[in-house]
Amino acid sequence: MSKQYTDIKRTAEQNKILDLEQKYMTIIENIVTSKDFIEDLKHIEKETQEYYEILQEVWGKKNKVKEVSERLLRHHIYLKFSGSERFYSSPISCDIALELDDIILNLDVKTIDKVGNAGELNSTQFEHNQTSFINKKVLSSGYFPGFVVKSNLQSIDPRTHKPILTFLVKIGYSDDGHGTFYFINSTKYPSLVVTCLPNGALSNLFNDNLFSNFKDYTYYDHVTGIYYKPRYITSKDEFVTLTETAKFNRIEQQTDIPESWKRITWSNNKVGYYDDEKKVVWWTVEKKKVNHWDIYLKAVKNGNTARFNDAWLEERYNSNNEYWCGEQKYYRIYDKLRG
16 A cells, blocks of 8 residues: 655646645535534434334335435535536536536545444445546455456546546444434544545555455356356365465365466465466355355455555645645534534
């Protein structure tokens, strides 16, 4: 991974984007930490608590505040830019997208439940339509060149020639699934997290290397062709006790592995193979079967939700190499409502 380098020669366009990212990061932070925004958040909390059972029935899912949180931020963004915003027509965008005088603003809202997903409050994930950053392939190992990280947004909008900037706003809550709901208001977990995802035109300033891995993956199956049929290996309980060499031996005892496939290992103790002819990587995957877990060897199609390295997102610099924070965490937000 790489933080933003300040000693690389930059173009005028890059300097402009650096300053615009800092400008709009400050604006968005001011919006989501304002008393009006937090009061509205408190109203959402109160209504969710009051109508918990109805919401449980209507939505049929644990995340009862996703849609209303998006509506909340959209409302406050439109209030802030009322009269200066224009409709953004591209279907490739975040939850909120609008054209402003100097940028195309893309905002994604994520509501994170600390019950079971607390780690996502301190890690930054994104979908392909939420970034323009051009990253090196990730998880390369041995003969395997790594996975491509898709970035569907363009750095510069081709119609308006304005830079497309992306920001994430995460709102933390707690829902035990049995009637107890509240937005986080503590010192242990952040209540709000605001993150600026660097524009793709700045990729070389981070050595094209901000992404670490993926949250999940898409796998081929036998429907794609017999070649891709997942291969059962053994039970997870047995597999995890084996050494790296023993894992490979167990796989090769259980299923036919072509001699041309190259053994591959990754730093997280995952093992697999790379078929250079078909350019397909196979690795071990856990799969639950009733009351136990099994290990399968599966062909990986691509990575889905990718993860940024948060430490490098925080340390940002503008065109004058002045420091600013690209990821801000806010705790105990309801304290703003006192007094």
